[in-house]
Amino acid sequence: EPEVTQTPSHQVTQMGQEVILRCVPISNHLYFYWYRQILGQKVEFLVSFYNNEISEKSEIFDDQFSVERPDGSNFTLKIRSTKLEDSAMYFCASSEPYRVQPQHFGDGTRLSIL
Amino acid sequence: DQQVKQNSPSLSVQEGRISILNCDYTNSMFDYFLWYKKYPAEGPTFLISISSIKDKNEDGRFTVFLNKSAKHLSLHIVPSQPGDSAVYFCASHGSGNTGKLIFGQGTTLQVKP
Numbered sequence: 001e002p003e004v005t006q007t008p009s010h011q012v013t014q015m016g017q018e019v020i021l022r023c024v025p026i027s028n029h030l031y032f033y034w035y036r037q038i039l040g041q042k043v044e045f046l047v048s049f050y051n052n053e054i055s056e057k058s059e060i061f062d063d064q065f066s067v068e069r070p071d072g073s074n075f076t077l078k079i080r081s082t083k084l085e086d087s088a089m090y091f092c093a094s095s096e097p098y099r100v101q102p103q104h105f106g107d108g109t110r111l112s113i114l
Numbered sequence: 115d116q117q118v119k120q121n122s123p124s125l126s127v128q129e130g131r132i133s134i135l136n137c138d139y140t141n142s143m144f145d146y147f148l149w150y151k152k153y154p155a156e157g158p159t160f161l162i163s164i165s166s167i168k169d170k171n172e173d174g175r176f177t178v179f180l181n182k183s184a185k186h187l188s189l190h191i192v193p194s195q196p197g198d199s200a201v202y203f204c205a206s207h208g209s210g211n212t213g214k215l216i217f218g219q220g221t222t223l224q225v226k227p
Binding site for chain 1: 148150155156157158159160163203205208211212213214215216217218219220
C-alpha cells in the first residue's frame with residue numbers, strides 16, 4: 001500500500017540553525033500538509049499546500065517557516081532559525097481532493113533543538 | 115471557535131468486549147470527521163470517517179456514529195483485540211476549504227487479553 005515517507009526520522013539541531021524536513025507524499029495525491037505534535041499536546045495543523053502554493057497556514061507558521069515542492073515528488077518544511085520551542089514531532093500528510101478523502105500521514109520527524 | 119475534544123484520556127477494556135471512544139466538537143459548520151489510530155513512533159493511521167450527511171458509517175469491526183444535534187461522535191470497536199491498543203484521535207475538517215484537520219487530544223485504549 002502506498003505510504004507517505006519522511007526523512008530523517010530524528011533531527012538534532014542547535015538553536016538558531018536552519019533545518020529542512022523532507023517528505024515524499026503518495027504519488028497521486030494533490031494536497032499536502034504539515035502538522036506538529038509537541039510532547040504531551042495535540043497534533044496541530046501548520047500548513048496546507050495545493051497547486052504549488054499555500055492554501056492555509058496557522059498562526060504557528062510564521063516567517064521562520066516555509067514549504068516547498070522542489071520537484072514532482074518531494075515536499076519540504078524549512079525552519080530558518082530554530083527555537084527551543086520548535087522541538088516536536090513533525091508529521092507530513094497528503095490526500096486526494098480533501099472533501100471526501102482522508103489524509104494519510106508519514107511516521108514523522110522528531111526534531112530536537114538544543 | 116474550532117475545537118475538537120476527547121474528554122477521556124484513557125480507556126481499558128477486556129478482549130472481545132466493545133470499546134467506545136467519544137469525541138465532541140464545538141463548531142456546527144464542521145462537516146467531515148475522521149478517526150485515526152496511532153502507535154508509538156508511528157504516524158497517525160486513518161481508520162474511518164463520516165460525513166455530516168450521515169449518522170453512521172461502518173467498516174468491519176469499526177463503526178462511527180455522528181450526533182449532529184449534540185455535536186458528538188463516537189467510535190465503536192467490536193470485538194476489541196489486543197492489537198487495537200493504541201492512541202485514538204478524533205479529527206475534523208475545519209470550516210474553511212483547505213483540508214485543515216483539527217485534532218482532539220487523543221484517548222489511549224488498552225485492550226487486555
